[in-house]
C-alpha cells in the first residue's frame with residue numbers, strides 16, 4: 241500500500257480491520273461457554289498426539305463488538321449488488337429479492353435430508369418437479385434436469401447428452417463441434433472436455449454468425465453447433481433459425497447457451513428457434529446471489545429426442561406420488577443428491593412471483609435499460625455495432641488512446657464514482673471493450689447516475705488523463721498485481737500460523 245493511500249480517509253476506515261490481530265487483549269471474549277455437563281473425552285482420544293499443535297495459534301481475542309465491527313467493515317470494502325449498480329456484462333448481476341432467501345430458509349426446505357424417504361419430502365419434490373416444467377416451458381422444450389451446478393456444468397451435461405445421442409445412432413464419426421468466434425470461453429472448453437475437436441466459425445461485421453462459413457463447415461463429421469442467443473456481443477442472432485436448420489440438415493445438433501435468457505425470456509423460446517438442448521444460469525436469470533463463487537445451478541432443458549439421455553435421476557410424478565425416475569440410456573448422474581436445492585427454491589419462487597407476464601417484462605426492461613445506456617453514451621464511447629442491443633451494450637473506450645487512457649482505467653475510475661466496473665476486454669477481439677449490462681432492476685435515476693459518471697470520466701480523460709490512469713483514488717486498495725494475486729495469493733496474516 242502506498243503512503244498516499246494510507247493517508248486517505250478510506251484507509252482510516254480499514255485500519256482497525258487490517259490489524260484485528262493486533263487489537264483485543266488476552267482472555268477478552270465475545271461468548272462464554274458453560275461447563276460441559278457430560279464427561280470430557282481426553283484430547284488424545286480425539287486427535288492423535290502427532291496431529292496436535294505444539295504451540296498456541298495466535299488468534300485475536302476480541303469482544304463481540306470488535307468481531308462484528310471487523311466483519312461489517314470487511315463487508316463494506318467490497319461492492320455488492322445490494323448497495324450499488326453492478327453492470328458486469330455477461331453476468332446479469334440483478335438485485336436478488338430477499339423473499340427468495342427467506343423462503344429457501346424455511347425449515348421444510350432447509351432442514352430436510354436428501355436421503356429421507358420420498359413420502360416425507362413430497363413438497364420439496366413437487367417444487368423440483370414443477371420447476372422442471374416451468375423451465376422446459378420457458379425454453380420451449382420437453383424436459384429439464386435441475387442437477388448441474390453451474391452454467392458451464394450445464395454445458396457439459398448437454399454436450400454429453402448430444403454425444404450419447406449420436407453414439408446411440410452409431411454416428412461415431414461426428415467428432416467436430418462448431419463454435420462462433422463470439423462464444424463465451426466455456427463453450428469451446430466444454431466441447432474439448434467432451435473429447436470433441438473445436439472449430440471456430442467467424443462472425444460477420446454486424447456481430448452475427450457467418451451463415452456461409454457455417455454451411456461450408458457442416459458435414460457428417462460435425463456433432464453440434466454451440467450457439468449463444470443473444471450472443472456475447474449483446475446482439476440477437478437474426479439468422480438463428482436458418483443456422484439451426486442448416487445444422488439439422490447435416491445431421492448435427494444445436495446446443496443453446498442460455499446464459500443470456502434475461503433478454504428474451506417470455507418473448508421467444510429457444511426450442512421454437514430450433515435449439516435441441518439449452519442450459520439456464522439460475523444465478524443470472526432467476527436471481528440467486530452470485531459472484532462469490534457459488535453455489536449456483538445450471539438446469540438443462542432438451543427436446544424429446546434427447547430426454548432419454550438426461551442425467552439420472554429425474555423427479556417424476558407417478559400415481560400421485562413424486563419420486564425419482566431413472567432412464568436406462570441416461571448419461572448418469574452429474575451431481576450429488578438433488579443439485580443446489582436452495583438455489584432451485586429461489587428460482588421457483590422468483591418464477592412464481594413474476595408469472596409469465598412478469599418474466600416477459602423483466603426481459604423487456606433489461607433490454608430497454610441497456611439501450612438507454614447505449615444511446616446516452618455512444619457519442620463518447622462508440623458502440624461496437626450499430627442499432628439496438630439486447631440486455632447488454634458493447635461500447636469501446638478507444639477515444640483516449642493518445643492520452644494513454646484505457647478501458648481498464650475507465651473501469652477503475654468508476655469505483656471512485658461508486659460503481660462496480662463493467663466487464664472489460666470481453667468479448668475478445670474488440671479493442672478497449674466495455675460490456676455493460678445494467679439489468680432490469682436499476683431505476684431510471686440510477687441509470688442516469690451511471691451515465692453522469694461515465695460522461696464525467698470521459699471529460700477527465702480529456703482534461704486530466706493522469707487522474708484516470710491512476711484511479712481508483714478512494715478505494716482502500718489501489719491497483720493490484722492481478723497476475724500475482726491469482727497465481728501466488730497470500731491469504732495468511734503474518735504471525736497467524
Ligand SMILES: *Cc1c(COP(=O)(O)O)cnc(C)c1O
Pocket residue numbers: 330331390391392393424426468472497499500521536538
Ligand atoms: C456466465 C456464462 C457461462 C458460464 O456460466 P457459469 O454459471 O459461470 O458456469 C456460459 N456462457 C455464457 C454466455 C455466460 O455468460
